[in-house]
Amino acid sequence: MLGNGASLAYVIPEGILGVTVALVMALGSFKPTRTRGVLAAAGIAGMAAALAATAAGVSWPDGTVLAFHGNIVSDGMVAVFRLVFLLTGLLTIVFAYGSDEVDTRDFGDMTAMIAASVMGMCFMAAAADLLMMYLAMEFVGILSYVLAGLKREDQRSSEAALKYVIFGAASSGVALFGMSLLYGIAGDTSLAAVRAVLVGHGFEPLGLMALVMILAGLGYKMAAVPFHMWCPDVYQGAPTPITAFFSVAPKAAGFALTLRLMDLLLGGIDGDAGASLGHGLAVLIGLVSMATMTVGNLSALKQTSVKRLLAYSSIAHAGYLLMGVATIPAIMGPSPDYTGFRAVFFYLVIYLFMNLGAFLVVTRVVTRLGSDDVSAFRSLGRRSPLAAVVMAIFLFSLVGLPPTAGFAGKFYLFYAILSQGSAFFYILALVGVANSFISLFYYARIVRVMFLDKSPDTRPVPVGALAAVVLVILAIPTILFGIWFGPLVDLAGWVFI
Amino acid sequence: MHVTLTHFVALASILFVLGLINLATRRNAIGVLLGVELILNASNVNLVAFSRYGIGGMEGHAFAVMVIALAAAETVVALAIVLAIFHHYRTVDVDRVSKMKL
Numbered sequence: 156m157l158g159n160g161a162s163l164a165y166v167i168p169e170g171i172l173g174v175t176v177a178l179v180m181a182l183g184s185f186k187p188t189r190t191r192g193v194l195a196a197a198g199i200a201g202m203a204a205a206l207a208a209t210a211a212g213v214s215w216p217d218g219t220v221l222a223f224h225g226n227i228v229s230d231g232m233v234a235v236f237r238l239v240f241l242l243t244g245l246l247t248i249v250f251a252y253g254s255d256e257v258d259t260r261d262f263g264d265m266t267a268m269i270a271a272s273v274m275g276m277c278f279m280a281a282a283a284d285l286l287m288m289y290l291a292m293e294f295v296g297i298l299s300y301v302l303a304g305l306k307r308e309d310q311r312s313s314e315a316a317l318k319y320v321i322f323g324a325a326s327s328g329v330a331l332f333g334m335s336l337l338y339g340i341a342g343d344t345s346l347a348a349v350r351a352v353l354v355g356h357g358f359e360p361l362g363l364m365a366l367v368m369i370l371a372g373l374g375y376k377m378a379a380v381p382f383h384m385w386c387p388d389v390y391q392g393a394p395t396p397i398t399a400f401f402s403v404a405p406k407a408a409g410f411a412l413t414l415r416l417m418d419l420l421l422g423g424i425d426g427d428a429g430a431s432l433g434h435g436l437a438v439l440i441g442l443v444s445m446a447t448m449t450v451g452n453l454s455a456l457k458q459t460s461v462k463r464l465l466a467y468s469s470i471a472h473a474g475y476l477l478m479g480v481a482t483i484p485a486i487m488g489p490s491p492d493y494t495g496f497r498a499v500f501f502y503l504v505i506y507l508f509m510n511l512g513a514f515l516v517v518t519r520v521v522t523r524l525g526s527d528d529v530s531a532f533r534s535l536g537r538r539s540p541l542a543a544v545v546m547a548i549f550l551f552s553l554v555g556l557p558p559t560a561g562f563a564g565k566f567y568l569f570y571a572i573l574s575q576g577s578a579f580f581y582i583l584a585l586v587g588v589a590n591s592f593i594s595l596f597y598y599a600r601i602v603r604v605m606f607l608d609k610s611p612d613t614r615p616v617p618v619g620a621l622a623a624v625v626l627v628i629l630a631i632p633t634i635l636f637g638i639w640f641g642p643l644v645d646l647a648g649w650v651f652i
Numbered sequence: 653m654h655v656t657l658t659h660f661v662a663l664a665s666i667l668f669v670l671g672l673i674n675l676a677t678r679r680n681a682i683g684v685l686l687g688v689e690l691i692l693n694a695s696n697v698n699l700v701a702f703s704r705y706g707i708g709g710m711e712g713h714a715f716a717v718m719v720i721a722l723a724a725a726e727t728v729v730a731l732a733i734v735l736a737i738f739h740h741y742r743t744v745d746v747d748r749v750s751k752m753k754l
Contacts, residue, residue, distance in 0.1 A: 328691035342707035
């Protein structure tokens, strides 16, 4: 366990983000109307520096290091999740730069808040203490509420912010109450102490209730049923680049924190109390997973706003990802197997590329045509061939059709849960396959509208050079990882070695 | 009467349930936020009581101080959002603030 000074070496990417936030806020206070490019460049440079540092192995220890007196843990998992959060943040700033939904007056604040919430997410993935978990969750949460309401003059944006803050504050309050009970049971806020109680004499009903309350708070971050109600309204009302950010980053952070919590509580644990808790949680999370994907997919079928449709699609994807989290029994015992947890990371990386890509197309359409209705996408195949073709790639990848990356991701997830070998996981896999099939209908509907429906307006829709380049950059891994996923498997191997 | 840990935990549980009821029944956005505040303070009572009477050390006190600070920050953001909502809708009734439906 390291002291504060020695721990600083393990939070260098977060430090770079902190400096970026201060720099962008300072720059943003000068002549805000003319500095949009400067602010975007500063934000992107800061994110890219943190990304490059992480990729170069800075703050990426070989083993597991407990830093800041055991408040955070630094290991390969934190490092690979940092890559996910930083890449999402960086791309969000690029999207926002080209979008007219984010006013230049607000651009500095937005860039600073994106960088700060990425920093909070890195701490979520690293939390090894109840206090740190709560602080990191709230840090990300409070910034997200402001980001959702960024368009002050727009009714829908304010409404999105209100719904986000009410649901967010309520669910994090419930999680906090659960944490206070766990503290009372363990007598210490570190998750290691909670684990010691579990090993010692097992959880009493009160401890179980506390754990379920904490999972409720995390379920809200992941947008899992029944804590998903905020998601469609927030995604529809928030500015589109911010929606793109919400659909990937806080969800990934929620999953990272859930994986971390499960590992610190149950990873490699022996004894009956741990085993029965693990099996119970697996069934609970499995059932939530089934409900989440089914509700997400069935609700997406009848949507007419593409942003709202993608919101339900992101709920469905939280359901698929929860299948991987449900493989908790595998991580217990003397020879823990983290395949399911790795599959969650693997799918999150692929989801990052395909979902951000789809949202970038929506961002451009909203900026050019002023609407995110499905009808705005009519004849996009002729009006903007590049955007329509890459959108089709992203949507087919979201369905999970080969040879796209979405197929490789789903394949890995299904492999992980089928290798559990119990009847419950077979049923879970069956529900997952059925849901993937349902999702084909609503994704294919957008593709049909883009290529087959006639639009009264046939003028071309220019996507812009920067957006075109970024779209191609996002489309390449969406196809490449479907065929050549070796490097991504290696990266996922860092998630709990 | 001799006050024990049980009394504090009972108080916290009652506060928590009242907060949840408040969240479920209030239609006024400020009222909903008051419900959240009750839940947070129920947790604070728990934390401080466990720290004082239970096996816990000073972590509970530190945790409670952090929660108080965060609750203030959250309230600031939430009230700013409620002001923006009032500006647009001329009401803070959460049921009537819904432009977005299917």
